[in-house]
Amino acid sequence: MIQIRNLIHDYLRRDEEGNVEGSQRAVDHVDLDVHAGEFIAILGHNGSGKSTLAKHINALLYPTEGTVTVDGMDTTDDQYLWKIRQEAGMVFQNPDNQIIGQVVEEDVGFGPENMGVPTEEIWERVNESLRIVQIEHLRKKSPNRLSGGQKQRVSIAGVIAMHPKCIIMDEPTAMLDPSGRKEVIRAARALNAVEGITVILITHYMEEAIYADRVFVMDQGKIAMQGTPREVFSDVERMKKLRLDVPQVTLLADALRQKGLDLPAGILTADELADALGLKPQNKPRKTESTDQKDTI
Amino acid sequence: MIEVKDACYTYEAGTAMAVNAIDHITTTIPDGQFIGLIGHTGSGKSTFVQLLNGLIKCSSGQVLYNGEDINADGYDRRNLRSHVGLVFQYPEHQLFETDILTDVMFGPKNQGLSEEECRERAKEALLSVGFSERHFSQSPFDLSGGQKRRAAIAGVLAMRPDVLILDEPTAGLDPKGRDNILEMISELNRTHDITILLVSHSMEDVARYVERIMVMDSGHFILDGAPAEVFAQAEKLEEVGLAAPQITYIMRKLKARGLNIQTDALTYEEAAEEILKHRSELEALRTQE
Numbered sequence: 054m055i056q057i058r059n060l061i062h063d064y065l066r067r068d069e070e071g072n073v074e075g076s077q078r079a080v081d082h083v084d085l086d087v088h089a090g091e092f093i094a095i096l097g098h099n100g101s102g103k104s105t106l107a108k109h110i111n112a113l114l115y116p117t118e119g120t121v122t123v124d125g126m127d128t129t130d131d132q133y134l135w136k137i138r139q140e141a142g143m144v145f146q147n148p149d150n151q152i153i154g155q156v157v158e159e160d161v162g163f164g165p166e167n168m169g170v171p172t173e174e175i176w177e178r179v180n181e182s183l184r185i186v187q188i189e190h191l192r193k194k195s196p197n198r199l200s201g202g203q204k205q206r207v208s209i210a211g212v213i214a215m216h217p218k219c220i221i222m223d224e225p226t227a228m229l230d231p232s233g234r235k236e237v238i239r240a241a242r243a244l245n246a247v248e249g250i251t252v253i254l255i256t257h258y259m260e261e262a263i264y265a266d267r268v269f270v271m272d273q274g275k276i277a278m279q280g281t282p283r284e285v286f287s288d289v290e291r292m293k294k295l296r297l298d299v300p301q302v303t304l305l306a307d308a309l310r311q312k313g314l315d316l317p318a319g320i321l322t323a324d325e326l327a328d329a330l331g332l333k334p335q336n337k338p339r340k341t342e343s344t345d346q347k348d349t350i
Numbered sequence: 351m352i353e354v355k356d357a358c359y360t361y362e363a364g365t366a367m368a369v370n371a372i373d374h375i376t377t378t379i380p381d382g383q384f385i386g387l388i389g390h391t392g393s394g395k396s397t398f399v400q401l402l403n404g405l406i407k408c409s410s411g412q413v414l415y416n417g418e419d420i421n422a423d424g425y426d427r428r429n430l431r432s433h434v435g436l437v438f439q440y441p442e443h444q445l446f447e448t449d450i451l452t453d454v455m456f457g458p459k460n461q462g463l464s465e466e467e468c469r470e471r472a473k474e475a476l477l478s479v480g481f482s483e484r485h486f487s488q489s490p491f492d493l494s495g496g497q498k499r500r501a502a503i504a505g506v507l508a509m510r511p512d513v514l515i516l517d518e519p520t521a522g523l524d525p526k527g528r529d530n531i532l533e534m535i536s537e538l539n540r541t542h543d544i545t546i547l548l549v550s551h552s553m554e555d556v557a558r559y560v561e562r563i564m565v566m567d568s569g570h571f572i573l574d575g576a577p578a579e580v581f582a583q584a585e586k587l588e589e590v591g592l593a594a595p596q597i598t599y600i601m602r603k604l605k606a607r608g609l610n611i612q613t614d615a616l617t618y619e620e621a622a623e624e625i626l627k628h629r630s631e632l633e634a635l636r637t638q639e
Contacts, residue, residue, distance in 0.1 A: 098524035099495035146522065200591075201391040227522045230390040230551045232591035257524050260596065296526030301554065301596040301618050308622035314632070323603035330625075331635040332607035 054219060054251050055087040055110055055141070060119035062105050062274075079105040081274035083119075087253065089218065092245045094262035094282070095255045097271030098296035103255050106271065107221050110253070111141040124218060139168060142212030146224040148204035157199075157207055158183070158192040164215040175214075182210035185248060186240040202233025206240055213244065219251040220244065226258060234258070259286070260300045263321045270295060287319035302326055352379040352402055352434070352513065357411035359397055359569075371397040372408065373569035381512070384539045384546045386556035386577075389566030390591030395549050398566065399515045402547070403434040432461050435511030439518050441502035445490035450476065450501045453490055457509045468508070475508040476501070478542070479534055496527030500534065507538070513545040514538065520555065528552075532559055557581060557595040557616040565592065578614040597621050 062080040065073050079102045087093055097103045108114040109121045112128040123141050126133035142164075145151055154160025158179050165175045183189045186206040191199060196207055205225055212220055222241060226234040238261050245252045254261065262268050268285045270278035272295050278285050286292065286299040289307050299307075306320040306329070316329045359372035371394045379385065379402075389395045400406045401413055404420045404427040413420050420430055438444070447453035454472035463471070476486065479500040490501055499519065506514065516535065520528040536559050538544045550556050556563060556577065563580040565573040567590040573580050581587070584594035584602075593599075601613040601621055609628055615621035625632075 099522075099527055101524075224522065230591055231553065231593040232390060232588075257522070257528075259525070293526075296524050298525035302600050305597065305600060305618040305621050305625075308618060309625060312622065312626055314626075314629075323600040326600065327604055327607045330604070330609070330632055332604060332609055335606065335608055 054089040054091075054124060055085070055253075056120075056122045057083055057085040057106075057109070058120045059084060060106070060109060060121060061117045062102075062109065062114060063117045064105075079274055080109075083274070083276055085269065085276065087219070087251060089251055090245070090249050091251055091267065092242070092265045093251075093253045094265035094268045095253065095271060096257075096259070096262060096268060096285075096297055097277075101271040101295075102274040103271045104223055105274075107143070107223055107253065107255055110219070110221055111143050112137050113143070135168075139215050140217050141219045141221060142215055142217040144205070144208050144212055144220060144222045144225050146227045148201060148208050148228075151208045151211070152196045152204060155195060156192075157188065157194050157196055160196055160207055161210045161214050164211055168215065178214040178216070179210075182213040185213055185243060186210045187236075200233060201229040202236035205229065205233065205237050209237070209240055209244070213248075213250075217250065219253065221253045221255075223255045224257065225254075226256065226261065234261075238264070259292075259298050263300060270297065282321055283319035286321060351381050351416060353412075353414040353417075354378070354401070355412040355414065357401060357408040357413060359401060359406065360409045361397075363409060370569050372401065374411070375570055376411075377564070377571065377574070379513070379545060379547065381545055382539070382543050383562055384536070384560045385548065386560035386563045387547055387549045387566065388551070388553070388556060388563060388592055393566045393590070394569040395566050396517060397569075399436060399517060399547065399549060402513075402515065403436050404430050405436070432457070432509040433511055434513045434515065435506040435509055437503050437506050437514070437516045437519060439521060441505075441519075442490070442495070442498035444505075445498060445502055448489060449487045450481070450490050450493070450504075451486040453501065454504045454508050457505050461509060471508045471510065472504070475504040478507060478538065479504045480530065494527075496523050496530060499523065499527070499531060503531075503534075511544065513547065515547040515549070517549045518551060519548070520550070520552065528555070535559070553581070553593055553595040554597075557597070565590070577616050581616065582614060 060080050060083040063076040063078050066075045068074050095103045112134055115129050121128045123137050126137055128137055152160050154163055161182050162175045162179045165178050183192055186209050188203060188206050191203060196204055226237050241252050241254060242264055244250045256262060263282045265282055268282050269276050277295055286303045289299050292299050300321060302323055303320055306316050306326055310316045320326050320329060354375050354377050357372055357375045361369045361371050387395055401408055407421045415430060420427060445453050451472050454475055455468040458468040458471045490498060520531050532555055535546055539546045563577050564571050573583060581594040581598050584598055587593055597615055597618055601611060601615055605611055605613055611624050611628060615624050
């Protein structure tokens with residue numbers, strides 16, 4: 054689906070006359086393959102190059118060296134530009150910068166309309182997109198009256214309406230409250246699991262990465278770690294060195310292991326911890342307290 | 351000390367669109383407390399903190415700072431804003447000078463202090479947020495996200511506030527940057543005795559650092575207490591679009607699976623300690639197998 058080969062990106066600094074003064078390498082020899090239908094998470098500290106990398110995928114930035122191809126199309130080839138942007142949609146951090154319509158359904162229909170999709174099909178696509186992110190009931194509302202999580206789902210619906218094969222989400226939950234974060238991550242997972250759309254999620258919330266098929270960790274423009282969430286989060290020390298973290302349950306299991314409890318590395322959910330501690334599921338689960346906040350994301 | 355007495359604030363009052371953003375709030379913020387203010391987007395948090403430093407005036411009720419009504423005629427609200435400092439969301443967008451020292455001097459200059467005094471205060475503020483002398487002449491635009499954020503906070507600190515209100519100071523920062531900012535804020539509270547009101551969407555951050563949590567929904571406080579008390583009411587938090595910290599759910603899960611533990615741990619370290627108290631119980635389970 055996406056092939057990145059030996060990608061280098063240098064940001065150039067220019068003086069007042071526009072002459073190049075110097076450059077800063079943001080992406081440094083990156084090779085990355087994303088297969089159709091995968092859910093990929095990219096982690097990395099501020100300035101590690103993850104957003105720069107992501108912007109290459111839908112041709113918002115071009116390689117200084119190396120190549121990026123989306124579905125076989127080279128991103129530097131102008132004839133594919135719009136095709137690539139339609140196939141690889143992007144959702145950014147701040148929903149307020151991405152919404153342009155006065156009414157939700159109008160905003161979601163903007164992409165397909167721009168692509169020249171016939172009117173009747175636009176409405177079909179709008180209906181379908183709103184359904185996937187579960188905001189059909191908001192279709193007649195004004196976007197500026199919505200919560201952060203709802204707005205962000207409007208942005209996602211707008212991308213889905215263009216029938217992309219891949220969605221790149223650049224910290225889509227950074228500005229949201231807990232329920233908004235949950236809504237957006239749930240939408241991303243549904244998109245991937247039900248609709249089969251490839252998802253690339255960039256995030257600073259480690260808990261959001263546990264659903265990914267593969268996790269890539271960036272540092273100084275390079276891929277520093279990669280693997281399944283379990284493999285990556287097993288190395289608590291390394292993650293901390295990279296200015297990152299691991300999920301709370303992984304930290305807890307790690308602390309217990311250091312005190313001599315026999316637990317495997319890379320525990321990612323409360324259920325896994327309970328299992329590893331030898332606690333059996335109870336026959337009569339007590340339904341009085343909610344314990345499944347994490348699992349329902 | 352800040353006292354809020356039966357305060358209301360209505361947006362677009364007198365129109366059909368009128369919204370009670372703040373709905374009859376009465377509360378006290380004593381000196382030296384470290385408070386977390388949580389609530390979903392649109393619950394009224396930002397309106398509330400703007401009432402506290404006089405950026406907006408309550409529609410009814412009173413806000414008292416050290417016993418004086420800040421909305422009374424003749425009260426020096428400009429001066430109040432140097433005592434009750436407010437750091438907005440994404441404060442780094444407000445950096446504008448050519449070097450960070452000059453940028454941080456902007457606040458005290460506005461207070462009418464001498465150049466020398468401003469420089470002194472700016473240096474002190476920058477040092478207290480973790481910069482060293484060699485950074486002073488750097489352009490704010492060459493700093494990392496977390497550094498910019500800290501420089502912007504220094505800009506408010508240079509006015510030597512008694513109360514510091516921060517609106518989501520860690521939004522968008524990586525975990526390390528987030529921890530640095532929170533450690534620094536905690537340090538300001540401990541060593542400089544600055545009262546802190548931290549508006550946050552991260553339950554984990556709030557659980558780890560604050561001594562009191564105020565939970566806002568529809569313009570008033572639905573919970574107000576010590577973190578363990580507030581997070582014991584996870585269901586109530588979920589009803590208003592929030593959650594307890596993940597550690598609470600983990601502990602509840604273990605308890606539901608039959609481990610007889612207390613579920614009020616606020617950090618993973620506390621949770622580990624609690625679980626280890628039941629070591630023999632856990633080992634017995636294993637030998638049963």
